[in-house]
Amino acid sequence: MEYRKLGNLDVSVIGLGTLRSFDVTEPADLEPRRQIIDNCLAHGINFIDSAAMYGASEKAVGITTEGRRDRFYLATKVRIEGKEAGKRQIAESFANFNTDYIDLLQIHNMIDWQTHLPTLERLKAEGKVGMIGVTAMVNDAYPGVMDVMRSGRIDTVQVPYNVVQREVEAELLPLAHELGIGVMVMEPLKKGRYVKELKGEPDLTPLKGFGVKTWAQALLSWVVSDPRVSITIPATSRPERITENALSGALETMPQELRDFVREETVRLL
Ligand SMILES: NC(=O)c1ccc[n+]([C@@H]2O[C@H](COP(=O)([O-])OP(=O)(O)OC[C@H]3O[C@@H](n4cnc5c(N)ncnc54)[C@H](OP(=O)(O)O)[C@@H]3O)[C@@H](O)[C@H]2O)c1
Structure with missing residues (x-):
């Protein structure tokens, strides 16, 4: 696994997202998530992203990382209007994660960011939050x-x-690079669509020599082969996919001609 700087942290280039996939409460559903966490540890994945708005996800992360909290960097997001409501939501995130320290607190989709930023700055100054971030989904x-x-x-x-x-390529990624701001990439597989909803089998032949064995690995490797990316956080509900996805974080940088091929092949099959 390759590790890169995300702010002041050394994070695995492949992390773990938890939107939908960790929104579970039943013991029978929590068990495979515990195996996902086991597999993250086995493959060097050290970063988990969640959000207050992801249903039971924060709590499921807290339960499945119990006893091994110190092996992961945990990130979550505040998403609500108003200062006091924001403080309450953040307090719940600490309780859900079952921790007194959150490595990264993000303002979800920039919602009411002017209000939340001073709250996060205070928590950072108090040593309760390690870093502050924002997330955005639309151009x-x-x-x-x-x-x-x-x-x-x-x-x-x-x-x-x-x-x-690829809209962020134009200005946002160069600016992040210039300012030394960590870049976390959401939706590397477009919610799984670029793997599960293609209208045919992608041709893996040109990628074999590069070490890629599955299309998900090709897509993830495409993302992290941009050196301005610190980490990407594919989500999954299936433990075996951690092994598959983590391998993309151990590959060399994908040459530009292979990146072009992966993009063209995906577009052809959409
Ligand atoms: N506004 C925001 O801040 C924001 C918005 C969106 C996402 N995010 C974050 O970014 C993370 C990633 O985004 P995402 O979860 O929407 O999309 P994603 O990671 O692009 O795709 C997740 C989907 O891909 C499937 N998948 C994962 N590995 C696979 C593999 N090897 N082969 C085939 N299918 C695979 C999973 O299905 P299975 O369960 O079947 O494996 C899951 O449904 C989120 O979990 C969340 O933490 C943040």
């Missing part, structure tokens, strides 16, 4: 995100970046 939000990046008040940004959605 219209990027100018605002870049203004906050330039203000020097945040350590990380989380944005979509994959073979099809």
Whole structure:
């Protein structure tokens, strides 16, 4: 597994997202998630991203990382209007994770960010939060995100970046690189669509020599082969996929001609 700087942390380039996949409460559903966490440890994945708005996900992360909290960096997000409501939601995140320290607290989709930023800055100054970040999903939000990046008040940004959605290449990634702001990539597989919903089998032949054995690995390797990316966080509900996805974090940088091939092959099959 390759490790890169995300702000001041050394994170595995492949992390773990938990949207939908960790929104579970039943013991029978928690067991495979515990195996996902086991497999993360076995393959060097050391970063988990969640959010207050992901149903039971934060709590499931807290339960399945119990006794091994110190082996992971935990990230979550505040998403609510208002100062006091934000503080309450953040307090719940600490309780759900069952921790007194959160490595990264992000403002989800920049919602009410002017209100939450001072709260997060205070928590960081008190040593309860390690880093501050923002997330954004739509192009219209990027100018605002870049203004906050330039203000020097945040350590990380989380944005979509994959073979099809490449808008961040123009300005946001160069700016993050210039300012030394960590970049976390959401939706590397476009919620799984670029693997599960293709209209045919992608041709893996040109990628064999590179070490890629599955299309998910090709897509993940495509993302992390951009050196401006610190980490990507594919989500899964299936423990065996951790082994598959983690391998993409151990490959060399994908040459540009192979990156072009992976993009063209995905577009051809969409
Ligand atoms: N606004 C925001 O801040 C925001 C928005 C979206 C996402 N995020 C974060 O980014 C993370 C990743 O995004 P995402 O979960 O929406 O999408 P994603 O990671 O692109 O895709 C997840 C889907 O891909 C499937 N998958 C994973 N590995 C696979 C493999 N090797 N082969 C085939 N299918 C595979 C999973 O299905 P199985 O369960 O069947 O494996 C899951 O349904 C989220 O979990 C969340 O933490 C943040």
